[in-house]
Amino acid sequence: MALSLKKFFGLLVPHRLRQERDIVLRLGHAGRTYAKVRVLDTMGIRASKPHPASPSARAFLFVCYGNIMRSPMAERMLKHALSQYHQEGITVASAGIHATPGTEAHPRARAAAPVFGLSLDDHRSKLLTAEMIASADAVFAMDFQNQAELLTQFPQAADKIFLLSSYAEGGQRGRAIADPYFGDQDEMSRCCTVLQACINNLARSMWPAPSPGASPE
Numbered sequence: 001m002a003l004s005l006k007k008f009f010g011l012l013v014p015h016r017l018r019q020e021r022d023i024v025l026r027l028g029h030a031g032r033t034y035a036k037v038r039v040l041d042t043m044g045i046r047a048s049k050p051h052p053a054s055p056s057a058r059a060f061l062f063v064c065y066g067n068i069m070r071s072p073m074a075e076r077m078l079k080h081a082l083s084q085y086h087q088e089g090i091t092v093a094s095a096g097i098h099a100t101p102g103t104e105a106h107p108r109a110r111a112a113a114p115v116f117g118l119s120l121d122d123h124r125s126k127l128l129t130a131e132m133i134a135s136a137d138a139v140f141a142m143d144f145q146n147q148a149e150l151l152t153q154f155p156q157a158a159d160k161i162f163l164l165s166s167y168a169e170g171g172q173r174g175r176a177i178a179d180p181y182f183g184d185q186d187e188m189s190r191c192c193t194v195l196q197a198c199i200n201n202l203a204r205s206m207w208p209a210p211s212p213g214a215s216p217e
Helices: 002-012 015-042 070-084 107-116 130-135 144-153 155-160 185-206
Strands: 059-064 091-096 138-141 161-163
Touching (some): 059 070, 107 185
Parallel strands (some): 138 161
8 A cells, every 4th residue: 555655656756857856866965065056056046156256267178978979079079169269278178976987988979079089998986086176267067966975075176167168059059968878879979069169269269269260150
């Protein structure tokens, strides 16, 4: 009887709410931060600054779950943009909150990279460390779960932790850049398109006047 009631009441709770509850529980201490971030997002409250990173930032860090798809792609995209804008002395890195160090980029990410003029063949994942956070001027999370875990683990760095989608276009701005890990190649391509738009806007906001002859895409 108890099991039947549990199933019955489970059906009354929308699937999406159950998913969110499961995420909050899975995140442990970061669950409360995640819930707060999601409530603000549901209410339509976004970051007040469309381009939050300081123009003086010289060290950028991209963070996702495993550092095999989104964050290494963003890292390579920004490094490519730096060459187009003829910017030197700027460091760009990526890491995963739950990365297994030394893992190759996901095959779908490697397949998508050449479309954007990049290669991830030599990428090897790195586990996020406190030293990486301390040395970065701007830390970009890919989704709300990444953001919540970063804010919980590194509260002292809260003023430099942002969603990369703060630089996205239109309705994607301030939203999660979904993990394509469980998707297909088309989903990976869509993710990369969003990442490229974010990186383009980030680069333009940081270095609005590229050197003569540069033609950032």
